[in-house]
Amino acid sequence: MGSRLAAELVAAGNEVFWVPEGRSPASSERAAAAGLTGTSFADAVGRAELVLCSCAPQGAVAIARQVGATGFTGLYVDANPLSPSSLAEAAEALAAATFVDAGVIGPPPIAGSRTDLLLAGPSVEVVADLFTGTAVSPRVVGTTVGAASAAKSAFALYNKGKRALAVLAFGLADHHGVTDALVAQSTRKQAGDLGDPSLPEDLRKVAWRWGPEFDEIAETLTAAGLDAAPIQALREVWTRLS
Structure with a gap:
């Protein structure tokens, strides 16, 4: 970048x-x-x-x-x-x-x-x-300094958060041998991230920096008086991938 x-x-x-x-x-x-x-x-x-x-x-x-x-x-x-x-x-x-x-x-x-x-x-x-x-x-x-970072963090929370969920979904599907059934749902609206079973492996190369980014997002949520627990839990996805 x-x-x-x-x-x-x-x-x-x-x-x-x-x-x-x-x-x-x-x-x-x-x-x-x-x-x-x-x-x-x-x-x-x-x-x-x-x-x-x-x-x-x-x-x-x-x-x-x-x-x-x-x-x-x-x-x-x-x-x-x-x-x-x-x-x-x-x-x-x-x-x-x-x-x-x-x-x-x-x-x-x-x-x-x-x-x-x-x-x-x-x-x-x-x-x-x-x-x-x-x-x-x-x-x-x-x-005000902080407005741009907050806007970026809000988008990253959604955009990268759903990818963390996709990684977990692929892990669950793989464990039960039903990855093809999960991928078949990728044509549904908002399910595009499920179309590529290689996504978890591909995300390994960015997990080292996405993890700390989730730490920053969690702090941003806490400072806004919002619940940071979900993003703190999803941070573990990047910890394991990296």
């Missing part, structure tokens, strides 16, 4: 830095394909007017602290599905910067796909303008 968001910014005429140190060959290939400029962390942050953070949620606060420790005073866009408490930690670490709350809904942006960038907080118009005319559709959802 990060490399594709960066590629859209490059295509829009911006210079985008990335830090090759410690990254895998696959990351280097994605950065090259996106047209990114490799440099050191200090140089990247020192020269940047805007820092866009899109990563697994368990690393978001640490990155905010790392950037904040440099004294960064530009625009920091946190495009991660974070709970209110995690967002507060990230914003506190970036006290000298302008902090924008963001959330990405949809696949990595490519032609023909729909990728929404939800934005909330100060200076959101600046961020929205950067993505105007790209494969990313910016959408301002509020003026």
Whole structure:
């Protein structure tokens, strides 16, 4: 996701830095394909007017602290599905910067796909303008930091929650030898996730980051005075898959 968001910014005429140190060959290939400029962390942050953070949620606060420790005073866009408490930690670490709350809904942006960038907080118009005319559709959802993350979390709760239920459904059907009977129901409305028996295995590659995302969603529900127990239970699906 990060490399594709960066590629859209490059295509829009911006210079985008990335830090090759410690990254895998696959990351280097994605950065090259996106047209990114490799440099050191200090140089990247020192020269940047805007820092866009899109990563697994368990690393978001640490990155905010790392950037904040440099004294960064530009625009920091946190495009991660974070709970209110995690967002507060990230914003506190970036006290000298302008902090924008963001959330990405949809696949990595490519032609023909729909990728929404939800934005909330100060200076959101600046961020929205950067993505105007790209494969990313910016959408301002509020003026308060936390609104974008809440909107993203609400959608992820539904979209990824039903996939967790599908994993459990396939496990139950497999145990009783009735997977074909379950798949046969996939043509029913809202049962599309049951059409692919390989779904549980396919989701192993994202379970390591979807699990922590469910932790953040559970905290977001609790902060809203809602019942987090169902999402905490479904979190175990990703724990087992990963």
